[in-house]
Amino acid sequence: MWKNWKYMLLALVMSVFSWFLVNGQETVETVVDMSVIMSNPPKGLMVESGLVDTIRVRLRGPKGLLRTLSGKQLVYDVDARDFHVGENVVEVDVDRIPVPSAFTIVEIMPNRLSLQVDRIAVKTIPVEVDWIGELDSYYEFDGVSVEPSEVEIRGPETQLRKIIKARITVREDFPRDVPKVWIEHSGLNLPDEIEPDPAQVRIAIKFKPKTKEIWVKIPLNVVAPKTLAVTPRQDYVRLLIDGPLLWYRDNSFRKDISALLDVPKDIGPGEYDMEYKVVVPDGVKVEKLNPETVGVTIERK
Numbered sequence: 001m002w003k004n005w006k007y008m009l010l011a012l013v014m015s016v017f018s019w020f021l022v023n024g025q026e027t028v029e030t031v032v033d034m035s036v037i038m039s040n041p042p043k044g045l046m047v048e049s050g051l052v053d054t055i056r057v058r059l060r061g062p063k064g065l066l067r068t069l070s071g072k073q074l075v076y077d078v079d080a081r082d083f084h085v086g087e088n089v090v091e092v093d094v095d096r097i098p099v100p101s102a103f104t105i106v107e108i109m110p111n112r113l114s115l116q117v118d119r120i121a122v123k124t125i126p127v128e129v130d131w132i133g134e135l136d137s138y139y140e141f142d143g144v145s146v147e148p149s150e151v152e153i154r155g156p157e158t159q160l161r162k163i164i165k166a167r168i169t170v171r172e173d174f175p176r177d178v179p180k181v182w183i184e185h186s187g188l189n190l191p192d193e194i195e196p197d198p199a200q201v202r203i204a205i206k207f208k209p210k211t212k213e214i215w216v217k218i219p220l221n222v223v224a225p226k227t228l229a230v231t232p233r234q235d236y237v238r239l240l241i242d243g244p245l246l247w248y249r250d251n252s253f254r255k256d257i258s259a260l261l262d263v264p265k266d267i268g269p270g271e272y273d274m275e276y277k278v279v280v281p282d283g284v285k286v287e288k289l290n291p292e293t294v295g296v297t298i299e300r301k
Helices: 002-025 063-068 157-162 251-256
Strands: 027-039 045-049 054-062 075-079 086-091 104-109 112-132 139-147 150-156 166-171 181-187 195-197 200-209 211-223 228-232 236-244 258-262 270-275 277-279 285-290 293-300
Touching: 027 063, 045 150, 054 063, 112 139, 112 157, 112 200, 150 157, 166 181, 166 200, 211 228
Parallel strands: 027 075, 112 166, 211 258
Antiparallel strands: 027 054, 045 112, 054 104, 086 112, 112 150, 139 200, 150 195, 181 200, 211 236, 228 293, 236 285, 258 277, 270 293
C-alpha cells in the first residue's frame, strides 16, 4: 500500500481541486450595501433632500468569487455636475456599480434617486430666549440675555426665507437656592440642513428677590459729647423701606436697622432741628423718613 502513496496523494489533490472547482462555479445570490457619495457638486448649490447614505444591490454570481467582495468597501458615486435648482431625478447606472463582471446585477434598491437641489444662502437672524420653570416664591424672573444676540445661518435658500429668528426655550426649575445669574451654553433649534455660526450661544438668566415697601418704627439713638445734655423731642422715628420679602419672614429684621443722631462736638446750647442717619442692610432701600429731621434741646452739663 505504501508503495502507491504518490498515486494516493495525487488522487487527494485532484479531489480537493475538483471540489473547489465545482463549488466555485456554483451560482448564488447575495445582497451588498454600497455607500453613496456625491462628486462634482455645482458651486453655490446643495442637495436639500433625497440623497441616501447607502443603496442595496442584489447580485448573482459564482459562489467562489463572493470572497472577493467580503470586507471590501463598495461605493457608488453620484455625479452632480449637471444638477440644477429644483428636482433632479438620478437613475442608478448599472454600469457604474463597482462589482466584478462575473456578477449579474439582479436588483438595485433604490434604483432611482429624486434629489431636491437648492441654492446655498446666508442670512443673519436674531436669537430670542424664553425661560419656563418653577421658582422660589420669594424670587422673581429679572430678564435674560444671550450672546451673541444674532447668528449667521447658512443653508437652502427656500428654507432660509422662512426663518426670521432663532428661539430657545430654557426649562429649568429653581425651587430653592436661587442664583442671581444662571448661565448655560445652548445650541439653536434649527432644521438639520441649516448651519448656524456660532453653533452655540451663551444664555444668562437673571433672578432677583421680590420686594415690598413697609413702614417700620425704630428707636432713635443719640450720640453726643459728654459735656452736653441732648433731649430729642421723640425717641422713635418711622421709615418707609423697600426690602426683600425673604427678609421680612422674621420680625427680628428690625434689629438690622438703626437710626443715629450724631451731635457735633462744637455745637452750643439751644434748640435745633437735626438730620439723622439711617443704616439698613444691603439690598434694602429707604424710601421716606418720618420725620426727616428731629428737634432737639441741647444744654451744657
